[in-house]
Every structure is written in C-alpha cells, then in structure tokens.
Amino acid sequence: MNNNILEVNDLKVHFPIKGQLIPKTVGYVKAVDGVGFDIEYGETLGLVGESGCGKSTTGRAILRLLKVNSGRIFFEGKDVLKLKKNELKETRKNMQLIFQDPYASLNPRMTIGDAIEEVLLVHNFGTRLQRNKRTEELIQLVGLSKTYLTRHPHEFSGGQRQRIVIARALAVEPKLLICDEPVSALDVSIQSQIINLLENLQKELDIAYLFIAHDLSVVKHISKRIAVMYLGKIVEVSDSDELFRNALHPYTQALLSAIPVIDPDSKKKRIILEGDMQDIMEPPKGCRFNNRCMYAMDRCYNEEPETIDFGGGHTVDCHLYK
Numbered sequence: 001m002n003n004n005i006l007e008v009n010d011l012k013v014h015f016p017i018k019g020q021l022i023p024k025t026v027g028y029v030k031a032v033d034g035v036g037f038d039i040e041y042g043e044t045l046g047l048v049g050e051s052g053c054g055k056s057t058t059g060r061a062i063l064r065l066l067k068v069n070s071g072r073i074f075f076e077g078k079d080v081l082k083l084k085k086n087e088l089k090e091t092r093k094n095m096q097l098i099f100q101d102p103y104a105s106l107n108p109r110m111t112i113g114d115a116i117e118e119v120l121l122v123h124n125f126g127t128r129l130q131r132n133k134r135t136e137e138l139i140q141l142v143g144l145s146k147t148y149l150t151r152h153p154h155e156f157s158g159g160q161r162q163r164i165v166i167a168r169a170l171a172v173e174p175k176l177l178i179c180d181e182p183v184s185a186l187d188v189s190i191q192s193q194i195i196n197l198l199e200n201l202q203k204e205l206d207i208a209y210l211f212i213a214h215d216l217s218v219v220k221h222i223s224k225r226i227a228v229m230y231l232g233k234i235v236e237v238s239d240s241d242e243l244f245r246n247a248l249h250p251y252t253q254a255l256l257s258a259i260p261v262i263d264p265d266s267k268k269k270r271i272i273l274e275g276d277m278q279d280i281m282e283p284p285k286g287c288r289f290n291n292r293c294m295y296a297m298d299r300c301y302n303e304e305p306e307t308i309d310f311g312g313g314h315t316v317d318c319h320l321y322k
C-alpha cells in the first residue's frame with residue numbers, strides 16, 4: 001500500500017531571463033529540471049546540495065509559492081498543481097515552511113504571542129480564549145516558557161527564535177514541514193539542539209519533514225533517507241546509513257569527504273572538487289557534473305546519465321555504473 005504523504009514527479013521550475021534592452025525572454029534559468037522523490041507519513045527526507053542547486057526552489061514549488069513549469073506534485077493523493085484557491089489554503093495548512101533565518105521570519109514589532117496567534121487567525125482557529133490556550137501550549141511544546149509570549153523577537157537568541165518559528169509552523173497541526181536550511185544560521189551547539197527538538201516533535205506529532213541543507217553531516221541523524229541534488233537534478237537517493245557507507249555518485253563522495261573527522265588515525269581523504277558548479281543558465285551537455293568529476297569519460301560529455309536502481313531504494317544517475 002502507498003504510504004506516501006508527498007510525491008513529486010519530474011518537477012521543473014524554469015525562471016525566464018529578460019533581455020537588458022528589450023523586455024523579451026532571452027533564455028531560462030532551469031533551477032529545478034526534472035526532480036522526483038516521495039516522502040512517507042512521519043518520515044524525514046534530507047535534500048542536500050550546494051547553494052544554488054535548486055533545493056530551496058524545490059521546497060517553495062511544492063507549496064506553490066513559485067510557478068511550476070511542469071511535473072506533478074501529490075500531497076495526500078491530491079494533485080497540488082490543480083488545487084483551487086480555497087483547496088490550496090487548506091492544503092498549505094498541512095504543509096508548512098520553516099526558513100533559514102529565524103529573525104527575518106518574525107515581525108520585529110509583534111510580540112511572540114501575537115506572531116503565533118496570527119497563524120491561528122489566518123486559519124480561523126477557535127475563539128480568542130482557545131487561541132490563547134493553543135499559543136501557550138505551542139510555546140511550551142518547543143521548550144520555551146509561556147512568560148515569553150509578551151516579548152519581542154529581538155529579546156531572543158537565534159536558537160530561541162528558531163524555536164518560536166517552529167512553534168508558529170506547528171500552530172495548525174501540519175502533517176509535513178518543509179525545513180529550508182533551518183539550522184544553517186545557528187552555532188554548531190545550537191544546531192544539534194534544534195535538530196533534537198525537531199526529532200522529538202516528529203516522534204510526538206508524527207510529522208513528515210523535507211529537511212533541506214547544504215551539509216550532509218547536518219541531515220545524517222534526522223533523515224531516514226537522503227536525496228543529493230546537483231544543478232537542478234537529483235543525482236543520488238539512498239537510505240541515510242547506506243549513503244554514508246556506500247555513496248556511489250562522485251559528487252556525493254566529495255560531499256562526504258568534506259565532513260571533518262575527529263579520529264586522528266582516520267585514513268579518509270578529502271576529495272577536492274575542481275572549479276565551481278556550472279552556470280545554471282547554461283548547464284553542460286551530458287552529465288551536469290562533468291566539469292568537476294575526476295572520473296569523467298567521453299560519454300559523460302554527450303549523454304545525460306539515466307537513473308540506475310541498486311535496490312533497497314538506492315538510486316544513482318552516473319555512467320560509471322551502466
């Protein structure tokens with residue numbers, strides 16, 4: 001039986017580029033170019049890749065915050081791209097987004113209590129008394145005191161602000177949270193606290209997460225599965241443990257090699273990626289990773305690799321395995 005809360009198939013988000021002299025479309029930035037994955041109820045899928053690879057665009061496209069060019073998005077079996085305005089509002093209640101910068105996500109002039117209540121009001125939640133009670137429950141759910149509700153965002157640390165943002169996102173009991181780099185702006189010690197909080201909330205509330213990050217080590221513990229994205233495409237998907245044991249794509253191997261190891265006897269060698277990610281406006285012919293790959297061969301410059309299924313949910317797009 002299909003237990004997926006979210007299914008994304010062949011998603012494409014292309015941004016038009018206008019000419020400098022005449023307002024005519026002269027090309028497209030193919031930010032997301034044929035992305036597909038699914039997430040089960042209560043599961044975490046990590047989506048990892050360098051800045052600019054299209055992972056945040058994917059998250060926003062799922063919520064229809066951006067125009068999608070083609071592809072299908074199913075949330076609880078409903079075709080998100082075909083939803084009418086009211087149906088979309090109802091679906092968005094069940095799919096909430098957490099941004100990277102908790103300070104920018106909160107109105108500096110609003111108290112924390114008002115900021116949380118605002119979400120409840122948008123979704124017509126209960127009476128004033130019920131909203132006050134729910135606001136108190138939420139702030140405590142994320143490990144903060146209800147006495148904080150009368151304070152303003154500037155009175156909190158980055159970690160506390162991210163807890164408040166999470167409380168806001170949980171206000172209307174979503175079934176899926178899209179967490180877009182939720183810990184990237186925080187100190188390392190605070191990062192683990194927020195990740196632990198998200199893990200505990202998932203156990204308690206059975207929420208699914210799409211956890212977007214640029215650092216594989218951040219997503220390792222929270223994700224059951226990980227999808228690695230490069231230049232608008234997913235290049236490898238695997239169970240998290242399997243990916244750390246047996247990464248197949250040269251790009252995933254390079255990302256893994258960049259994670260610092262504390263063991264001084266470790267023989268792990270860092271793979272230095274030459275050059276930058278290709279210009280997304282002009283992705284290379286063939287494999288998009290070909291200009292940085294130490295294994296690149298003739299066909300890598302001409303043929304785009306197909307997805308190869310290694311079983312157990314482990315897939316890779318690379319000619320090395322064909």
Ligand code: SF4
Nearest residue numbers: 287290293300318319
């Ligand atoms: Fe490297 Fe070729 Fe595999 Fe691309 S397809 S990752 S260039 S070996």
